[in-house]
Amino acid sequence: MKNNHLTAAPRIKDVKGRKKRKELEWSPEQVAAILDAAAANPARQHVHLFTMINLSTHGRTEAILELDADTQIRNGLIYFLRPDEEQTRKRRAIVPICPTLAPWVDSLTGKAIVYRVPTSEKTRAADGPEWFERPTANIANAFEGVLLAAHEARPDLGLARQALDADGKPIWLEPRRKLGETERRPKMVGIGSPNTLRHTIHTWHKRQGVPEAQIDAAAGHSEQGTGANYTHLRPEYLREFIASTEAFWAAVGEFTDSHLRYHRDTNVVALVGSKIRR
Template sequence: MARYTRREFQLGEYWLDQREGSPAWYRCWIEGARTKRVSLGTADLEEAKAALREFFILEHTKTLEEPASTPLADILKRYQAEHGGKVRSSSSSAVAVGYWLDHFNGTTVDHLSDVTKQEDFHRALRGKGLKESSILRILTTGKAALNRAYKRGELKSVPYILTVKPGAAEPMGRPMDLAELRRLYTVSPPHLKVFIGWMLGTAARTEAIISLTAEQVERDDNLINLNPAARAQTKKYRPTVRLIPSLAACRFKGNLIVTKSAPVQDVKTAWRSARVAAGLDDKVNPYSLRHTAARWMRREGVSEWDTATQLGHRRPGVTERYTAYDPAYLKGAGEALDKLVNAVVDEWPVWGEGTVWRAREQVKRVGWYSVLPDGFTGA
């Protein structure tokens, strides 16, 4: 009979083990006089450790605890395991939680009731050279962790969290003129060219274009649903906008922004290289495209109402639910943005899929190309 070989990693009464001759990891514990085991569904040790940590945190979550007896670290770690680690900004959340844990190591939630202790934390963060905007993000992460615990019935009460005012908002990217846009487009790799064109043609937020799929494009009705069906709308509202002729000419399958046969998570690296090659300053970032499109619409006489709708700054009411199917919906905004895209994009990259030989094996490739490779099919 197969047996379990060693205790590789342990938290409390639970530990990790592998069966002899098997790469799979198990969560093990003693119940009565017998060892119980549950497969964690992975052969990767780090993934198994993470799974055990998450289980252990959940298993030891108590309800309606007094702040004076609840370790602050438990609240923060549980927040990161259950929520912070699963959102798009998970790395930012992890960094913020790390600052809290480093400073308040060994304290309870009630420790924060003394505002001077929080002010000491602010000074410590400033001493690390962090901007006020960064400090605000760190503080609001801790505040979110505490509020989440309170709303879930894990704490009887939570202390007031003192935040900071970062002052004037830092610019998110200066607008660009046509000459700069053309230079940037010319030196960009194929997937970044597509990103630039669709950002200008929709005035969308960066995340909306990076995550856009072909299923969100209603070509029969000439519409783009910037918010996928499975995503709940947030404060950063993603509207339905017109599929303008210049974008309709750019056909694709699956994810829009793809490179090396995989969906792109962000364009920062490609953007930085293209920006430098185009001779543009560091105030030019991906948000500059949205800023540029917004300014272009107003210069082209698009109404404030339609500009706000295109940008997602206003949400349609119940009576406007089907307005997007009206031929006049965002007509002026669409015409203005189509003019902008045509002024920048001389020729779209080509979407293609096919197979290539690598190490004497056939490998499937999909993505954007300047010229469609031999044997590849387009969209």
């Protein structure tokens, strides 16, 4: 049609195996289990932060993974569009930082989502770095590991299932003799993906009655035109969206406190908005 070879687009019959619309969403209790599993593993701290940002902003996975704190987080806002980047059809929004997320990003520098684990004692003894760090370009495998860990801790929440082969039969793994195992174990796969977080919070906001325009603005589905570039400067910008986000974190808080940057203990700290009171 673009080159005027056709007068109309031909009808293409739907094909088997086409991707279906993702309807899976997680409950606040399931999200709590995911956060707990990520927070418990030093090698999964970046998954925890990714989850916090995703659910607090409705941001796209790739935008969060590319987020640079030095250039994209300022004045209480996250600018998901990089300074050197042009908007595409998958728009990148400007989203206010909600109170629950603020302590997690206030002190960030450089790339936000970084795989970071302690180095070995041998490395540190040789005056090597205390941490091994690597920028994260893909979080799918690490997120899968968190889902499996969450399922192991809370199998009742249904965050994983046994994998099936091409014939639909359950897959079993051989015993790991080095670990003293004597019986086969099921091969497990997580139910859901990083994008399930986005669908979860999208559905939550709709149920909370957040105006569609605010949900779309945060998700990067709207705000066309020059005037839209300045809407984030208005005091009321995404007000209902942020209130709904905080309501979500309150619901998660019924099952965990791992979403809070400062936990209540003998040394601490009560979270008040984005500030800390000792």
